Amino acid sequence: MIEKTITVVNKLGIHARPAGSIVRAATGFKSKIELIKNGNAVDAKSIMSVMMLAAAKGTVISVRADGEDEGAAVEAVVALFENKFNEE
Numbered sequence: 270m271i272e273k274t275i276t277v278v279n280k281l282g283i284h285a286r287p288a289g290s291i292v293r294a295a296t297g298f299k300s301k302i303e304l305i306k307n308g309n310a311v312d313a314k315s316i317m318s319v320m321m322l323a324a325a326k327g328t329v330i331s332v333r334a335d336g337e338d339e340g341a342a343v344e345a346v347v348a349l350f351e352n353k354f355n356e357e
Contacts, residue, residue: 271343272305272333279353282325287354292316294345300336302346313346 311318
Protein backbone atom coordinates (compact mmCIF):
# COMPACT_ATOMS: atom_id res chain seq x y z
CA MET A 270 0.00 0.00 0.00
CA ILE A 271 1.24 3.46 -0.94
CA GLU A 272 -0.18 6.74 0.29
CA LYS A 273 0.74 10.32 -0.60
CA THR A 274 -0.71 13.55 0.73
CA ILE A 275 -1.49 16.41 -1.65
CA THR A 276 -3.21 19.79 -1.39
CA VAL A 277 -5.91 20.88 -3.82
CA VAL A 278 -4.37 23.91 -5.54
CA ASN A 279 -6.69 24.68 -8.43
CA LYS A 280 -9.04 27.65 -7.92
CA LEU A 281 -12.33 25.77 -8.15
CA GLY A 282 -11.37 22.68 -6.18
CA ILE A 283 -12.72 19.25 -7.10
CA HIS A 284 -15.82 19.94 -9.18
CA ALA A 285 -17.27 17.77 -11.97
CA ARG A 286 -14.45 18.09 -14.51
CA PRO A 287 -11.55 17.34 -12.12
CA ALA A 288 -13.58 14.52 -10.56
CA GLY A 289 -14.03 13.02 -14.02
CA SER A 290 -10.29 13.30 -14.67
CA ILE A 291 -9.53 11.51 -11.40
CA VAL A 292 -11.99 8.71 -12.18
CA ARG A 293 -10.65 8.27 -15.74
CA ALA A 294 -7.09 8.06 -14.44
CA ALA A 295 -8.00 5.69 -11.60
CA THR A 296 -9.98 3.26 -13.73
CA GLY A 297 -6.87 2.66 -15.84
CA PHE A 298 -5.25 0.82 -12.93
CA LYS A 299 -5.96 -2.54 -11.34
CA SER A 300 -5.17 -1.31 -7.83
CA LYS A 301 -7.79 -0.16 -5.37
CA ILE A 302 -7.43 3.64 -5.22
CA GLU A 303 -8.93 5.84 -2.53
CA LEU A 304 -9.00 9.55 -1.79
CA ILE A 305 -9.04 10.42 1.90
CA LYS A 306 -10.25 13.71 3.37
CA ASN A 307 -10.52 14.20 7.14
CA GLY A 308 -10.35 10.45 7.69
CA ASN A 309 -13.16 9.74 5.21
CA ALA A 310 -11.98 7.42 2.39
CA VAL A 311 -13.83 7.27 -0.94
CA ASP A 312 -13.36 5.15 -4.05
CA ALA A 313 -11.41 7.14 -6.66
CA LYS A 314 -13.08 5.09 -9.41
CA SER A 315 -16.54 6.43 -8.52
CA ILE A 316 -17.48 9.88 -9.83
CA MET A 317 -20.16 10.39 -7.18
CA SER A 318 -17.80 9.41 -4.37
CA VAL A 319 -15.09 11.79 -5.59
CA MET A 320 -17.55 14.67 -5.93
CA MET A 321 -18.96 13.98 -2.45
CA LEU A 322 -15.56 14.90 -0.99
CA ALA A 323 -16.45 18.55 -1.66
CA ALA A 324 -12.75 19.40 -1.74
CA ALA A 325 -12.22 23.13 -2.17
CA LYS A 326 -8.92 24.87 -2.87
CA GLY A 327 -6.56 24.33 0.06
CA THR A 328 -8.08 21.00 1.10
CA VAL A 329 -5.52 18.36 2.08
CA ILE A 330 -6.23 14.95 0.56
CA SER A 331 -4.38 11.66 0.75
CA VAL A 332 -4.23 9.41 -2.29
CA ARG A 333 -3.90 5.75 -1.31
CA ALA A 334 -3.53 2.75 -3.59
CA ASP A 335 -3.18 -0.94 -2.89
CA GLY A 336 -2.41 -3.48 -5.59
CA GLU A 337 0.03 -4.55 -8.25
CA ASP A 338 0.32 -1.12 -9.92
CA GLU A 339 -0.11 0.99 -6.78
CA GLY A 340 2.96 3.18 -7.30
CA ALA A 341 2.00 4.22 -10.82
CA ALA A 342 -1.62 4.71 -9.73
CA VAL A 343 -0.74 7.12 -6.92
CA GLU A 344 1.67 9.04 -9.14
CA ALA A 345 -0.92 9.40 -11.92
CA VAL A 346 -3.59 10.78 -9.59
CA VAL A 347 -1.16 13.06 -7.77
CA ALA A 348 0.06 14.43 -11.12
CA LEU A 349 -3.50 15.57 -11.89
CA PHE A 350 -3.57 17.61 -8.68
CA GLU A 351 -0.09 19.04 -9.28
CA ASN A 352 -1.07 20.09 -12.83
CA LYS A 353 -4.25 21.76 -11.50
CA PHE A 354 -6.29 19.39 -13.68
CA ASN A 355 -5.09 21.42 -16.69
CA GLU A 356 -7.59 24.15 -15.77
CA GLU A 357 -5.21 27.06 -15.16
